[in-house]
Amino acid sequence: MDALIIGSGIAGMACAVRLARHGIHVTLISPSLSEHSESVMAAGGINAMLTENDEGDSVESHVQDTLKGGSYIGGEEAVRGLCGHGEEIIRFLESIGTVFSVDGEGRPSRRAFGGQSHKRTYYCGASTGKQIVSALVMETRRFEAAGMITRRLKYSFHSGLIKDGICYGALLFNLERSRLEAFFSDFTVIATGGQNALFGKTTGSTMCDGYAAGRLFMQGADLKNLEFIQYHPTTLETPQKKMLISEAVRGEGGRLFYLENGERVYFMEDKYGEKGNLMTRDIVSREIYGCGKDVFLDISFLDGQTIDERLPEVRDLCMKYRGIDIKKEPIPVTPSVHFFMGGLAVHLNHETSILNLFAVGECASMYHGANRLGGNSLLSAMYSGFVAADEISGRYSHRKYPDFSTYMENERKILNKDYDSRSSFPVFYIRDLLSVTMNDDLGIVRDEKNLKKGRKKTDYYLSVADKLRYDRSVSQYTNYSLKAMLTLAGATLKAAEERRESRGAHYRSDYNETKDEYAYATLVSYINGDYSVRLDRENIYES
Amino acid sequence: MKVNILRRETRDKEPYWESFIYNGPEDNSVAGLLDYINYNDDIRNDKGEKTTRIDWECSCIQGICGACAMIVNDKPVLACEAFLRDIEGEEITLRPLSKFPVIHDLVVERPMHEILTDNNVFIGEYSPAENRDFQQDYNAAKCLKCGLCIEVCPKYTDGRMFYGAPFANDCYLVAARNEQKAGEIAEIYEKHFKSECAYDLACEKICPMGIKFTASMKKLNSIKRGDGDRSF
Numbered sequence: 001m002d003a004l005i006i007g008s009g010i011a012g013m014a015c016a017v018r019l020a021r022h023g024i025h026v027t028l029i030s031p032s033l034s035e036h037s038e039s040v041m042a043a044g045g046i047n048a049m050l051t052e053n054d055e056g057d058s059v060e061s062h063v064q065d066t067l068k069g070g071s072y073i074g075g076e077e078a079v080r081g082l083c084g085h086g087e088e089i090i091r092f093l094e095s096i097g098t099v100f101s102v103d104g105e106g107r108p109s110r111r112a113f114g115g116q117s118h119k120r121t122y123y124c125g126a127s128t129g130k131q132i133v134s135a136l137v138m139e140t141r142r143f144e145a146a147g148m149i150t151r152r153l154k155y156s157f158h159s160g161l162i163k164d165g166i167c168y169g170a171l172l173f174n175l176e177r178s179r180l181e182a183f184f185s186d187f188t189v190i191a192t193g194g195q196n197a198l199f200g201k202t203t204g205s206t207m208c209d210g211y212a213a214g215r216l217f218m219q220g221a222d223l224k225n226l227e228f229i230q231y232h233p234t235t236l237e238t239p240q241k242k243m244l245i246s247e248a249v250r251g252e253g254g255r256l257f258y259l260e261n262g263e264r265v266y267f268m269e270d271k272y273g274e275k276g277n278l279m280t281r282d283i284v285s286r287e288i289y290g291c292g293k294d295v296f297l298d299i300s301f302l303d304g305q306t307i308d309e310r311l312p313e314v315r316d317l318c319m320k321y322r323g324i325d326i327k328k329e330p331i332p333v334t335p336s337v338h339f340f341m342g343g344l345a346v347h348l349n350h351e352t353s354i355l356n357l358f359a360v361g362e363c364a365s366m367y368h369g370a371n372r373l374g375g376n377s378l379l380s381a382m383y384s385g386f387v388a389a390d391e392i393s394g395r396y397s398h399r400k401y402p403d404f405s406t407y408m409e410n411e412r413k414i415l416n417k418d419y420d421s422r423s424s425f426p427v428f429y430i431r432d433l434l435s436v437t438m439n440d441d442l443g444i445v446r447d448e449k450n451l452k453k454g455r456k457k458t459d460y461y462l463s464v465a466d467k468l469r470y471d472r473s474v475s476q477y478t479n480y481s482l483k484a485m486l487t488l489a490g491a492t493l494k495a496a497e498e499r500r501e502s503r504g505a506h507y508r509s510d511y512n513e514t515k516d517e518y519a520y521a522t523l524v525s526y527i528n529g530d531y532s533v534r535l536d537r538e539n540i541y542e543s
Numbered sequence: 544m545k546v547n548i549l550r551r552e553t554r555d556k557e558p559y560w561e562s563f564i565y566n567g568p569e570d571n572s573v574a575g576l577l578d579y580i581n582y583n584d585d586i587r588n589d590k591g592e593k594t595t596r597i598d599w600e601c602s603c604i605q606g607i608c609g610a611c612a613m614i615v616n617d618k619p620v621l622a623c624e625a626f627l628r629d630i631e632g633e634e635i636t637l638r639p640l641s642k643f644p645v646i647h648d649l650v651v652e653r654p655m656h657e658i659l660t661d662n663n664v665f666i667g668e669y670s671p672a673e674n675r676d677f678q679q680d681y682n683a684a685k686c687l688k689c690g691l692c693i694e695v696c697p698k699y700t701d702g703r704m705f706y707g708a709p710f711a712n713d714c715y716l717v718a719a720r721n722e723q724k725a726g727e728i729a730e731i732y733e734k735h736f737k738s739e740c741a742y743d744l745a746c747e748k749i750c751p752m753g754i755k756f757t758a759s760m761k762k763l764n765s766i767k768r769g770d771g772d773r774s775f
């Protein structure tokens with residue numbers, strides 16, 4: 001039996017090593033090293049309920065915090081599974097050499113994170129994701145040396161080899177040789193991360209573009225909860241990205257303000273009282289957006305030594321990228337897209353609506369409902385990888401693959417034909433327009449008019465996508481990924497339009513209340529080139 | 544600003560120089576400069592001729608993934624952390640790292656992962672030594688495998704015998720976490736690192752993560768000598 005895993009961040013590697021431990025051979029695909037995945041960027045920590053957590057904390061309490069954070073559409077059984085395995089996951093990570101920060105007695109340390117009733121975020125200094133990736137890379141290497149995992153770099157996903165609702169592997173694009181190659185497999189696992197590139201500049205990695213989810217959607221896989229996108233309220237803008245300014249700054253007393261007639265207005269404190277700056281991510285993001293002014297975060301009143309001790313990363317980042325000395329001046333901040341609660345719809349076993357096709361990590365929609373708690377995504381990246389691996393290990397190999405030669409021939413022809421088109425607009429141009437549309441029309445505060453406008457634009461971009469000038473001087477991947485990204489964007493706008501309420505990270509100015517009739521996940525299917533949106537009232541993805 | 548780039552179409556083609564004129568923001572990083580040049584409907588060189596987009600790798604754009612390592616004005620750097628404001632003169636020269644095979648333009652193939660796999664540098668069964676040095680473990684595990692240290696190493700040539708600082712770094716991580724394997728790892732380390740290392744320590748100076756190789760090397764050397772200092 002074998003499995004093909006696409007994406008080698010934390011979720012992909014967790015799944016790979018677990019499958020290898022089950023004795024199943026894995027081919028692990030990614031365009032570049034695991035060190036380049038978004039997972040290395042996670043700083044704050046990973047949530048878990050361990051026996052040594054504070055008295056009064058419990059798995060049940062972690063479950064309730066997670067469900068509440070997700071506005072009760074995260075799926076109770078799934079969340080129970082996630083939180084119930086926190087201890088096992090931390091112990092596993094320790095056992096493969098993850099360097100957790102430790103207390104005086106050598107036990108992993110914990111910190112408090114937003115939205116949680118107890119301190120249960122375990123961390124590795126200021127680079128939790130990187131430390132986990134380093135440990136997983138080494139564990140993966142162990143199975144690579146034993147011939148159980150084969151890493152293939154310089155490959156990107158093209159499409160699923162899917163017939164009659166069953167997946168038999170994937171068509172991959174060899175980035176070095178610029179050609180399509182078929183990889184047949186009993187089970188295929190998608191672990192390609194979130195869909196940052198739809199929005200251009202975000203806090204995350206440029207490698208995460210949502211293409212795989214978009215393409216599989218066009219091939220029949222359901223998508224879920226796309227409208228729920230978490231904004232981080234405080235990021236520092238640079239010409240190329242928005243860099244996350246840790247919540248720790250507000251935790252240490254940082255104050256948000258804007259200037260009016262030369263005077264500072266501490267708008268969060270004015271509206272929410274003394275603790276106003278510490279309100280949840282979505283509320284702070286909305287307030288910053290709503291004030292329509294340049295907003296700053298001030299921590300310069302703290303003494304320099306405290307800043308050096310407690311906020312060295314923020315100090316360095318501001319100085320390095322913008323020449324800002326946080327000991328002397330406030331930090332200009334802006335909210336940014338940070339995490340995607342939505343993605344490929346999966347059942348409890350992480351199988352998609354297509355048989356033998358699984359999705360894990362941020363590209364799958366599970367656990368986080370309408371909003372994610374900080375620290376829960378690393379936990380879910382690990383857990384989902386394990387769940388998919390355990391499910392696969394209990395299945396049988398079919399080993400009989402249908403003939404895909406016509407499909408492959410067609411796809412090759414399409415790639416080549418795209419090069420012959422004559423238009424003055426290169427793909428880059430439309431990608432940029434798409435990110436403007438998504439930020440303008442599917443922002444922090446949404447309404448019907450803008451969502452419709454956004455969809456009209458994505459429909460237009462889609463209508464010209466086939467006529468664009470495909471650029472021979474960029475990777476063919478950049479060219480062919482456009483259409484599926486546009487389709488995913490269209491589906492996201494449509495899902496946001498259909499949810500006529502406000503819940504978690506989805507805020508509608510024209511429907512600003514939460515309504516019981518919408519207390520379900522949103523599902524989107526692609527039928528005859530159109531998006532079909534419905535609520536999962538039967539909870540089909542909670543089984 | 545004139546930007547000279549050492550380009551190459553494929554592995555088997557000869558490299559060539561091509562220049563561009565950059566008129567973008569002065570506070571940009573080199574990564575930003577590359578994006579700026581690439582993001583145009585048509586990309587033209589300094590002679591006004593149409594040319595192909597410049598290929599380079601990136602992911603985090605904030606100095607924590609190592610993808611964008613390249614040589615800027617003869618200095619190996621992470622392009623997203625190298626700023627135009629720090630460049631002296633009116634020209635800037637970009638080259639791919641020189642110790643690894645070039646795949647395309649500024650994109651190279653780093654062999655560290657294969658080398659480590661082929662030499663069984665993995666923990667296996669976890670049995671850490673007592674008195675672990677968590678700070679050193681933490682620092683060593685921050686290695687990006689970016690290859691900047693290899694670029695400045697006077698001993699590293701083609702990665703056949705001498706494997707460079709990231710290799711020693713991961714050897715340390717294994718020895719620190721599996722006491723039973725420490726001896727075996729120290730042997731490999733001796734053969735492929737210590738016996739050749741010139742102790743130039745340019746690697747330590749250039750490392751963007753500030754990894755202290757000397758501390759790791761000291762530990763591995765003490766295992767090799769068997770002098771009983773096995774504390775990690």
Ligand SMILES: Cc1cc2nc3c(=O)[nH]c(=O)nc-3n(C[C@H](O)[C@H](O)[C@H](O)COP(=O)(O)OP(=O)(O)OC[C@H]3O[C@@H](n4cnc5c(N)ncnc54)[C@H](O)[C@@H]3O)c2cc1C
Nearest residue numbers: 007008009010011039042044045157193361362375377378
């Ligand atoms: C700045 C920042 C800080 C964060 N901090 C925290 C935190 O403190 N705690 C927490 O829990 N979470 C945090 N997160 C979120 C967390 O890091 C991610 O949700 C998680 O790492 C996702 O892991 P993944 O394995 O699903 O995806 P990724 O790590 O994004 O990996 C995706 C993989 O897929 C590959 N890939 C992408 N597209 C393709 C394709 N088309 N074909 C083939 N391969 C492809 C990529 O190369 C990569 O290998 C943070 C995120 C950011 C951006």
Ligand code: SF4
Nearest residue numbers: 686687689690692750
């Ligand atoms: S040791 Fe430092 S310079 Fe060398 S590869 Fe690792 S991070 Fe890069």
Ligand code: FES
Nearest residue numbers: 602604608609623
């Ligand atoms: S892009 Fe990650 S280090 Fe430069």
